[in-house]
Amino acid sequence: MRDHELRRRAVGEMHLRRWPPVPVPCHIIQWVLAIDEADRAAELDAIEAKSGEVDLVGNPSHREGRIGPGMRFTWERQSEGSSLTLFAAPCDEAGFLDPCGNADLAAALEWAGGLPGQIVRSTRVWVAESEADVQRVLDRHSLNPDELVSSEVGGGIRMWSDFRIMEDGFGRLLVAANGADPRDLARQIQRLQELGNYRNKALMGLPVARECWPVLDRAESKLRELADRIAGRDDRDDTLLEELSKLALDLASVSTAISFRMDATLAYGQIVEERLEQLDSQPVLGFASLADFTQRRFRPAMNTCRATVTRIERLAQRTQQLASLLRVRIETRIENQNASLLRSMEQSISMQARLQQLVEGLSAVALSYYLLSLIKYALHAVPEEKLGGQGDHIVGLLVLPVAIGVWVVMHVLKSRLVGQRRDR
Numbered sequence: 001m002r003d004h005e006l007r008r009r010a011v012g013e014m015h016l017r018r019w020p021p022v023p024v025p026c027h028i029i030q031w032v033l034a035i036d037e038a039d040r041a042a043e044l045d046a047i048e049a050k051s052g053e054v055d056l057v058g059n060p061s062h063r064e065g066r067i068g069p070g071m072r073f074t075w076e077r078q079s080e081g082s083s084l085t086l087f088a089a090p091c092d093e094a095g096f097l098d099p100c101g102n103a104d105l106a107a108a109l110e111w112a113g114g115l116p117g118q119i120v121r122s123t124r125v126w127v128a129e130s131e132a133d134v135q136r137v138l139d140r141h142s143l144n145p146d147e148l149v150s151s152e153v154g155g156g157i158r159m160w161s162d163f164r165i166m167e168d169g170f171g172r173l174l175v176a177a178n179g180a181d182p183r184d185l186a187r188q189i190q191r192l193q194e195l196g197n198y199r200n201k202a203l204m205g206l207p208v209a210r211e212c213w214p215v216l217d218r219a220e221s222k223l224r225e226l227a228d229r230i231a232g233r234d235d236r237d238d239t240l241l242e243e244l245s246k247l248a249l250d251l252a253s254v255s256t257a258i259s260f261r262m263d264a265t266l267a268y269g270q271i272v273e274e275r276l277e278q279l280d281s282q283p284v285l286g287f288a289s290l291a292d293f294t295q296r297r298f299r300p301a302m303n304t305c306r307a308t309v310t311r312i313e314r315l316a317q318r319t320q321q322l323a324s325l326l327r328v329r330i331e332t333r334i335e336n337q338n339a340s341l342l343r344s345m346e347q348s349i350s351m352q353a354r355l356q357q358l359v360e361g362l363s364a365v366a367l368s369y370y371l372l373s374l375i376k377y378a379l380h381a382v383p384e385e386k387l388g389g390q391g392d393h394i395v396g397l398l399v400l401p402v403a404i405g406v407w408v409v410m411h412v413l414k415s416r417l418v419g420q421r422r423d424r
Helices: 007-014 037-051 093-097 103-113 131-140 182-203 205-232 237-279 290-380 391-423
Strands: 026-034 062-066 071-078 081-088 118-128 149-153 157-161 171-176
Touching: 026 103, 026 182, 037 062, 037 071, 071 103, 081 103, 093 118, 093 131, 118 131, 118 182, 131 157, 131 171, 149 182, 149 290, 157 182, 171 182, 182 205, 182 237, 182 290, 205 237, 205 290, 237 290, 290 391
Parallel strands: 118 171
Antiparallel strands: 026 081, 026 118, 062 071, 071 081, 149 157, 157 171
């Protein structure tokens, strides 16, 4: 027996997005990046230069290592980019408020800032032992109290955030461990981060969807105009069909341009819903809850993206239906024209048949005349005394037999020709 070539990669997927146990207190810094394919190799080289170890589970999308004492990191490659997470521990509230005061953390931040990619989301998370520790940081920090979200997750762990970008380009997330197990704490914080990360990735589709609406408005107006013109019958069918085909191509172009982004948005939105359900957040009196914040701001955006996809599909279907109706009308007109042409041809053929019969009758008379003339000339060659002057009488008596004979011969020849043609 031998291993399937995909076995280790399949097992590695089960270990994807793992975080190490989170000590308390701890400062976690995470970036979610969009990476161009041309920069993938350079990014991986920079990460592997710091990791100093191979991936133990055979997962090519995951790396982890240390950057100096008390500084760990994990890196993960994703379909549209990557994520890099630094863990600085121990880190008290002063170290969180002034990260540049820690030389190792400052060096790690400088190294991370040199990596390729565009930032989709960056967050600084401080994990404190108790809610009292977090409250001291809240008193000294610039979180917006009017938009502060706070909930309990994971049976006692509490989080705070206003989900805004600060002057340093990072968002803030404060977590009180409240005695939680380091592994459980790591899983809950990771879920909180994934909730925010996938929320941002999903929301990248909202501007794309909004940009499509004016284009779809124009397409819908054009479709109504074409429907009225088709009903009015004042325009040429080929002109209308050409305009409908152009409209269908425009809609197909819009659909192709945004399909990947919309599909990714809906997939990310589903993950956000799953993470929110897994967190099972409980509201805290006096604060907006995590579930309320997500429902109020995120779900309407997803509904807009879904509505955009649905609207494009419906416009494309209506355009196709209108084009089908126009084609049916064109085909009906062609069939009517063909029927009229066939009737005209049938009349023409009938007239030709009658003329042919008339010509055949005249031809029989002409042939009979020429044949009788030949007989008359032949009788002139016979001495008159032998005919007794009866040559003209003989010719007169032969008129009817000759005419009947010529007609019978022509009829027989015609029947044979028609029979041969049918056999073919």
